[in-house]
Amino acid sequence: MHTVKEAALMTGLTEHAVRFYTDKGLVPSIQRNSNNIRMFDEESINWLHGVKCLKQSGMPIEVIKMYVDLCLEGDSTIPQRSALMMEHKEAALAKLEEAKRHIDHLEQKTALYQAILEQRTPDTTNPGNWDKIQHMHADVFYSPPMRKA
């Protein structure tokens, strides 16, 4: 049996978030002891993990709540739950793909910066270098610094 503080540590959530989730009914297995203190058993910790997973993968609290409520209604809601999860998984996968593209983008930027820095500030005054330099800077971010303004 764990307290809020422990549950927070175990899940990587803040105490605020843990209380918030329990108060919203996202941790149905939770119990209070005689002193009204939230007691988390392993199952409750699992729910917290699950809620964290769903939330961090983009599901709004409201929808998580719906899902939890469906769980509480018993086996008859399994088809709906399944559909919900499938949909959400697809959405999360799409986001993951986009995140990968963003990472690629960032990789390119950092690689460019590294290339520039490893050249130890190429001699900008030597016209012979200009092509190279222009080209190098050309995409960091996303053009040579504008001096238009």
Place this chain on the structure above:
Amino acid sequence: MHTVKEAALMTGLTEHAVRFYTDKGLVPSIQRNSNNIRMFDEESINWLHGVKCLKQSGMPIEVIKMYVDLCLEGDSTIPQRSALMMEHKEAALAKLEEAKRHIDHLEQKTALYQAILEQRTPDTTNPGNWDKIQHMHADVFYSPPMRKA
């Protein structure tokens, strides 16, 4: 040259967001025509893409603004920009890893649901199935629906 609407379409942002970003100074290359209308050239579209990338990978607008301002200061800020990007890339990578774990989690859930559904509602009334059923439901999400309450 593109209008706000076009820029929104091209980048996948909303018009609101595009105006928001330009007003915050995140698109330094943007110009207004004689009728005070925002005109996006290719460079501005690129900035929008870049801002979108940074934001969606978790960078707060405020920090993006700092980065853009550094860009405008010229080559002398390249080391800072590089460091900023490296840090952000690392953070984004960490998030990506976590996202992957979440996806794994979701895969398991959906697989479990599929398994249950493909068995076409196993006969819950037959005690011979109970072990199987209990076990199957045991992790969907994250225990058999509580009937404690």
Place this chain on the structure above:
DNA sequence: CTATAGCCTTCGTGTTACACGAAGTCAAGC
């Protein structure tokens, strides 16, 4: 010439998922 459409502005409110602090209340342990 006027009507419509598209762009602009500012204003104001709503949203999500908390973060944070304050104030006050318990119960347990030293």
Place this chain on the structure above:
DNA sequence: GCTTGACTTCGTGTAACACGAAGGCTATAG
């Protein structure tokens, strides 16, 4: 008996827009 740690409610703040309203400009089409 005092500190500690848990609890409560209250209230405010935040980010990054979303959305609508009101009002104004300009270009174009009929």
